[in-house]
Amino acid sequence: MTDQKKLNIPELSDVKKAHERISPHIHCTPIVTSQFLDAKTGAELFFKCENFQKAGAFKVRGASNAVFGLDDATAAKGVATHSSGNHALSLSYAAGRRGIPCTVVMPRTAPHAKKDAVIGYGGTIVECEPSTTSREAVFAEMVAKTGADFVHPYNDPRVIAGQATCSLELIDQVKDLDCVVAPIGGGGMISGTCLTLSHLAPSIEIYAAEPEQADDAYRSFKAGHIIADDAPVTVADGLKVPLKDLTWHFVSNHVTDILTASEQEIIDAMKLTWQRMKMVIEPSCAVPLAVILKNPNLFRGKKVGVIITGGNVDLDKLPWITATGDKQ
Amino acid sequence: MTDQKKLNIPELSDVKKAHERISPHIHCTPIVTSQFLDAKTGAELFFKCENFQKAGAFKVRGASNAVFGLDDATAAKGVATHSSGNHALSLSYAAGRRGIPCTVVMPRTAPHAKKDAVIGYGGTIVECEPSTTSREAVFAEMVAKTGADFVHPYNDPRVIAGQATCSLELIDQVKDLDCVVAPIGGGGMISGTCLTLSHLAPSIEIYAAEPEQADDAYRSFKAGHIIADDAPVTVADGLKVPLKDLTWHFVSNHVTDILTASEQEIIDAMKLTWQRMKMVIEPSCAVPLAVILKNPNLFRGKKVGVIITGGNVDLDKLPWITATGDKQ
Numbered sequence: 001m002t003d004q005k006k007l008n009i010p011e012l013s014d015v016k017k018a019h020e021r022i023s024p025h026i027h028c029t030p031i032v033t034s035q036f037l038d039a040k041t042g043a044e045l046f047f048k049c050e051n052f053q054k055a056g057a058f059k060v061r062g063a064s065n066a067v068f069g070l071d072d073a074t075a076a077k078g079v080a081t082h083s084s085g086n087h088a089l090s091l092s093y094a095a096g097r098r099g100i101p102c103t104v105v106m107p108r109t110a111p112h113a114k115k116d117a118v119i120g121y122g123g124t125i126v127e128c129e130p131s132t133t134s135r136e137a138v139f140a141e142m143v144a145k146t147g148a149d150f151v152h153p154y155n156d157p158r159v160i161a162g163q164a165t166c167s168l169e170l171i172d173q174v175k176d177l178d179c180v181v182a183p184i185g186g187g188g189m190i191s192g193t194c195l196t197l198s199h200l201a202p203s204i205e206i207y208a209a210e211p212e213q214a215d216d217a218y219r220s221f222k223a224g225h226i227i228a229d230d231a232p233v234t235v236a237d238g239l240k241v242p243l244k245d246l247t248w249h250f251v252s253n254h255v256t257d258i259l260t261a262s263e264q265e266i267i268d269a270m271k272l273t274w275q276r277m278k279m280v281i282e283p284s285c286a287v288p289l290a291v292i293l294k295n296p297n298l299f300r301g302k303k304v305g306v307i308i309t310g311g312n313v314d315l316d317k318l319p320w321i322t323a324t325g326d327k328q
Numbered sequence: 329m330t331d332q333k334k335l336n337i338p339e340l341s342d343v344k345k346a347h348e349r350i351s352p353h354i355h356c357t358p359i360v361t362s363q364f365l366d367a368k369t370g371a372e373l374f375f376k377c378e379n380f381q382k383a384g385a386f387k388v389r390g391a392s393n394a395v396f397g398l399d400d401a402t403a404a405k406g407v408a409t410h411s412s413g414n415h416a417l418s419l420s421y422a423a424g425r426r427g428i429p430c431t432v433v434m435p436r437t438a439p440h441a442k443k444d445a446v447i448g449y450g451g452t453i454v455e456c457e458p459s460t461t462s463r464e465a466v467f468a469e470m471v472a473k474t475g476a477d478f479v480h481p482y483n484d485p486r487v488i489a490g491q492a493t494c495s496l497e498l499i500d501q502v503k504d505l506d507c508v509v510a511p512i513g514g515g516g517m518i519s520g521t522c523l524t525l526s527h528l529a530p531s532i533e534i535y536a537a538e539p540e541q542a543d544d545a546y547r548s549f550k551a552g553h554i555i556a557d558d559a560p561v562t563v564a565d566g567l568k569v570p571l572k573d574l575t576w577h578f579v580s581n582h583v584t585d586i587l588t589a590s591e592q593e594i595i596d597a598m599k600l601t602w603q604r605m606k607m608v609i610e611p612s613c614a615v616p617l618a619v620i621l622k623n624p625n626l627f628r629g630k631k632v633g634v635i636i637t638g639g640n641v642d643l644d645k646l647p648w649i650t651a652t653g654d655k656q
Binding site (some may be wrong): 274 | 358369380384441606608639644646
């Protein structure tokens with residue numbers, strides 16, 4: 001693993017510093033349980049509710065850690081990012097709290113709710129096409145012009161250390177977990193989870209949950225190297241981005257397994273959560289419950305932490321109601 | 329007020345007994361706040377989240393108090409009720425916990441989610457037409473046949489004492505409230521609120537919130553006597569029923585004022601709560617937020633308790649998405 005030397009891998013001390021730095025700007029989100037879902041799965045599920053987080057998602061942890069860690073001169077030039085949504089509004093939120101500019105490159109197809117929220121927090125949007133290629137090209141041009149500090153949505157040690165504070169709270173709130181399940185897109189949350197748990201609770205198994213239709217992390221994990229899709233199509237719009245070197249480091253070294261779910265399984269798990277837990281959650285964070293329901297033997301009898309990553313949904317476009325208003 | 333002698337009006341001691349009796353069967357629901365809504369209203373809002381209650385609504389408080397207060401011989405014959413929904417499934421839940429039968433007369437037009445939940449808890453449904461007249465006729469016939477104990481959805485001292493436990497928790501969880509806003513339909517929740525607050529915190533103002541299109545309580549309050557509509561039409565389907573003598577006693581003696589909101593205002597407040605608080609709430613319990621948004625001068629600068637009465641929504645029929653799938 002000699003090439004790890006080139007990577008700036010965050011340490012446990014970075015997580016603790018991050019937690020101290022961001023605590024004034026985030027919520028310690030609650031743990032919610034459901035007797036109905038426990039009975040249905042045979043497991044004890046502890047939902048870490050980042051849908052109730054500031055800006056509606058866990059991404060505010062990493063974004064705040066990056067923004068509030070900048071020296072004043074760098075901060076003055078502002079921050080910039082590309083994101084399918086939650087990182088964008090989280091960075092806008094954090095930049096707004098610090099009083100610095102934030103520019104966001106976002107696919108023109110991103111949900112209106114997320115675009116409105118970015119603008120609501122004072123961010124500026126520059127649109128690109130909905131592909132990784134377009135996003136990166138448009139972004140490079142914008143950063144060259146503004147000189148803003150680039151905060152990558154996940155492949156950034158400051159961001160991973162920030163996301164890692166979620167599991168830090170989780171293992172303080174719930175003792176003796178057997179495993180944790182979190183969604184995987186670019187791998188920021190799962191990397192943060194690996195970072196914290198590998199140091200503080202190495203016996204806890206870490207499962208990453210991914211849409212079948214955007215299963216690049218699953219295929220990477222099985223192949224032993226990063227495989228990237230350019231423009232996957234899934235209802236879990238937060239999970240379309242590929243792994244990068246830093247997140248691949250954590251995924252390849254610390255993840256127990258990656259489990260996938262179909263679109264219908266994701267939609268069913270999302271609707272079930274709304275129906276029984278009365279919580280608005282995004283399609284992306286229904287993937288963990290979907291894989292738990294799909295693999296009962298793996299989770300039965302276990303204490304399972306489930307990270308509900310966000311609640312920013314376009315309420316006018318719900319995946320179980322088709323364009324004609326019919327039920328799916 | 330000589331005719332009050334005929335009424336069996338619950339006392340504070342009944343509320344305390346109820347709380348002790350039902351505590352093993354209900355949640356002490358959390359208080360949730362929203363900086364966004366505080367900024368928008370200029371008030372400090374404390375949402376008492378009965379949408380996270382057992383069976384998804386506050387009604388389980390009154391139903392459990394009635395069911396667990398029965399002597400064994402009466403209980404063995406079962407319980408019965410008519411209800412537009414949440415009382416029905418709450419009574420089924422409570423009866424199921426005690427292991428006794430529960431029969432429910434319910435309008436054939438009630439949401440599928442509510443019918444399914446009643447059956448899921450082991451209740452039996454007998455359908456009627458969606459009018460108060462039909463409901464009462466079908467019900468009388470059924471009770472004559474089964475000998476079940478009638479637990480009225482709201483005009484029952486056991487039920488009112490049960491609902492009163494909600495405010496008992498609220499004033500313990502949030503100190504120095506200036507006012508409490510709760511929806512009003514038949515008046516069970518508002519009567520319970522009056523019962524608790526008039527004894528323990530008489531300085532707290534009590535506002536009832538009602539749909540304009542089912543404003544029989546508003547008109548009753550202004551007229552000084554009960555006015556009942558037979559079949560009002562409103563998205564707030566839990567608030568269609570009229571006041572009765574017991575609830576009128578509390579409303580006429582202790583409510584500060586009744587405020588109304590239009591259908592669109594109710595739908596907007598419901599959607600705003602889903603969007604910003606990430607909570608699934610029923611149209612009925614969006615009425616308090618709707619009237620707070622509509623009357624900013626009344627609430628600005630005040631500490632306001634807002635009772636979120638339930639979260640049982642038919643997710644296939646959301647009021648801001650029309651039958652053709654278009655936005656409203």
